[in-house]
Amino acid sequence: MSTTQSDRLRGLLEPLVAAKGLDLEDIELSRAGKRRMLRIIVDSDEGVELDACAELSREVSDKLDETDAMGEGEYVLEVSSPGADRPLTEQRHYVRAVGRLVKFQLSAGDEKGAGELVARILGVDDEGLDLEVPGVKGRKATARRIAFADIARARVEIEFNRKDKKEEEA
Secondary structure, rough: HHHHHHHHHHHHHHHHHOOOEEEEEEEEEEEEEOOEEEEEEEEOOOOOOHHHHHHHHHHHHHHHHHHOOOOOEEEEEEEEOOOOOOOOOOHHHHHHHHOEEEEEOOOOOOOOOOOOEEEEEEEEEOEEEEEOOOOOOOOOOEEEEHHHHEEEEEEEEEOOOOOHHHHHHH
C-alpha cells in the first residue's frame, strides 16, 4: 500500500476508531487473488470484543463506500484486534502487557549487552520498563530495568500454565 493511500485511510478511519474508544494500531492492504484485502487492527487498554469489531466494521464499510479512498474494484474488509503474537512497539503496548512474560531482543546499548531476555513486565514509565527476570533452577527472580532505547524487539510469550491472579486469590 502506498504511503499516500495509507495516510489517507488513516486520516479517514482514525476518527471512527477513536469515537469507539479504540486505538488504530495498523492498516494493511494486500492482494487476495483478484481482490484486495484491507485489514484494520484496533486495540484498547481493556482489549477489544467481537461485537465492537463487528460494529466498527459496519461503520468503516459505510465510510469507505461514501468516499473513493479504496478506488474502484472489489476488496475484503477485516477489522480485528492484534493477535497475542504481535510485536510490542509503542509504550501503550508495554502498559497493556504489565504482568505478562515478554521475550526481549536487546540492542548493544543495554549495559549488559545485546542478547535475548525473557522477563515479566512489572511497571512502565516514560523511559523504560521495570522487569522481573525469572530465576533459573530454583533461584529467586531478580529485578531489572531496561530503557526503551535498548529494546530492539519485544513480543509477549504465551503462558499456558500460569494461574490468573483471581485464581491465586481464591
